[in-house]
Amino acid sequence: MTIVRSSEMRRELTVGEVAERSGVAVSTLHFYEAKGLISSNRSRGNQRRYPRSVLRRVAVIKVAQRTGIPLAEIQAALTVLPDDRPLTVQDWARLSESWHEQLNERIASLMALRDHLTSCIGCGCLSLRECPLRNPHDVLSMEGAGPRLMDATEEDGQP
Amino acid sequence: MTIVRSSEMRRELTVGEVAERSGVAVSTLHFYEAKGLISSNRSRGNQRRYPRSVLRRVAVIKVAQRTGIPLAEIQAALTVLPDDRPLTVQDWARLSESWHEQLNERIASLMALRDHLTSCIGCGCLSLRECPLRNPHDVLSMEGAGPRLMDATEEDGQP
């Protein structure tokens, strides 16, 4: 008969513990709770008590934020799932797949921008209507236009 | 002797014209001016009059913003240059090269995140301290660690 140490019995974490382990400030955890991203039980004395699964949830939030997804959207994605039960591996798979796609799109658009930037460095055409950098959505339509001379047009001449 | 049309004589643009041509709102141009990103001359009646070169400047601002650079930094970069004279091709080359590098870094970091996401989809390890997604700055240090089993650790067990 071994005595179970109380630190192992305590299944719930205080807000300070969650802050330390997850690396986000206590005030941020309050904030996330107010926004419905996480939730807590309360002790008799009204202090927050978190199941350990909150750590995964916070980790998911942080990853999603790094991909550039706003909190409101993260919240929406998370609350599709019952907010009481811990995230399962399947939940995480679904979320990460969807975010993976968004991330790919962001990367693709930044790469397109970078390529335009590469080809436009020094060309001086930037304020001309034909410049590919001015037409972010014409990623495909620019092929075949060829480089423009830096002729002053009506728009940008500085004679 | 041809008569020069007044629309061609008018070398300066009103704020409304700049807004229309550049695609940013009048209020935004006011805002940019307040922040020192652009400047204007005034008419006798105190209305803004812009040299055509402001269009290039606004275009540069918009490109920089798309790369994720905050206005304050754009402003700093732009005001290194004398703010009265129009941007030259050399100015633009210098700016775009520096932004090109920052853009590359952002892309690289998003790609690293994406790769982690790819390898972690479904693995469920997210809240474990060893998960590569939790260690954004260990992009290199993770090699050799090998995939972790999904054993519950002290941190994340949900027994």
Place this chain on the structure above:
DNA sequence: ATAAAACCTCAACATTAGTTGAGGTCAATA
């Protein structure tokens, strides 16, 4: 000359993502 459209300033508001502080309560330790 007059009316409409465009412009002016300045202040307040909006949104996202939090942080800070005041005033008061709870819990763990000496």
Place this chain on the structure above:
DNA sequence: TATTGACCTCAACTAATGTTGAGGTTTTAT
């Protein structure tokens, strides 16, 4: 038990990036 550190709520503040509106003036077109 006393005290100290952690916690509570609520409101106000920050910072970035603008937008909206009120009240008044200038420009342009008829």
